[in-house]
Amino acid sequence: MNYNSSKKTEELDSIYLEYKYEIDNDLSYKRKDFFDQELRKFMSDSFKITLGGPIQTILTGSLGFIFLIGRREKIRKYQIKLIDWLAVFLSLFWLREVFNLVHSISFKVLFQDASYFGGDEKYISEYLKLNSGTIPVILGLIGLGISVYVIFKILPRDVQLPFIISGFIGGITGFFLWFQILGPILIP
Template sequence: MTFYFDKKLFTYLSLTFILMTVIGTISHEYGHYLSAKILGLNSRVNYGMTIIEGNQNNLISPKERFIITLGGPLQTILTGTLGVALLYLSRKSFYQIEKLSLLQWCYIFTSLFWLRQVSNMFTWVLFYFINGKFGVRGDEVKMARYLELPKWSFVLTTALIGVFVLWTVVFKFIPKKIRITFIISGLVGGVSGYILWLELFGKIIMP
């Protein structure tokens, strides 16, 4: 089997994954922001967090806090599900092609909003191996605790769906010739996007 790696496509896809990491993070936070606004709370979004302004934070009920927390994952999941639906509706256009159109790539990257759920599960487990205990700060964990469910319930369930979506995208919609290029660019672009935005430049650009 011949190994094929497209350097030009790798560059384009890596940059796109970096950009989508930023877009995904900010749009997720605006899900929290919109939920807070619906509840009549003043809030703002920075590079990686939604902040309830003033002393309102002390006046929020547990139910309201749950709704605000839900807003972020709900936005991400609905966006990813829209992408999956668009892929399904246009699936015939993907058959036996070697090069994807810009519109097809848009559908694919929209569906990959589900990757946030896979990433959450990975970092949650990694946190356990580093600290000897599971984290309690993630949105899905907070939601499970509010509903008195096992804290892994939302994290694991949505991650499994995310893995299924990723498997389907890679093996059903990405042409075989460029799958390796796509996977490597996803790893490089996703990690680079996280570091560049959440660790280095996000706090400067969007404090």
């Protein structure tokens, strides 16, 4: 998620450039109250936008998971139905949190990227003045727990391995299709 804040950014940048010394040294200057108020609002708005992606994912995944928990006895008794497969799909939105954590750690280890943690979850941690890995690790572990439970406790045994293999292949294919081919075309 993102929004266009270029007008507000330009305004704050121009004030900063004009009063750089005073701002950097926490001194008084002509537009200090305005700048401080607008900067706090800008940071708050940016934080709310950043929260949107993970919150949407968590809510979607949690609704699917709660639905599956309520239906697990019926699934065992009558087999998995189309509505249950939809709930499995929704519950596995939690895999975003697992993927983001594994992806960022992998990039740090393999490519010496700047941080072990990335994505919106890192920025949420930093905004809340937590260690940058706090939210990514917590959400990654919750996502892993929910995903493992759904795959190994909800899905019938005979579909678990094909589901994992096809999910892995489909996830990697989908990631590259979206970020390398379709995404840049549809959302330039």
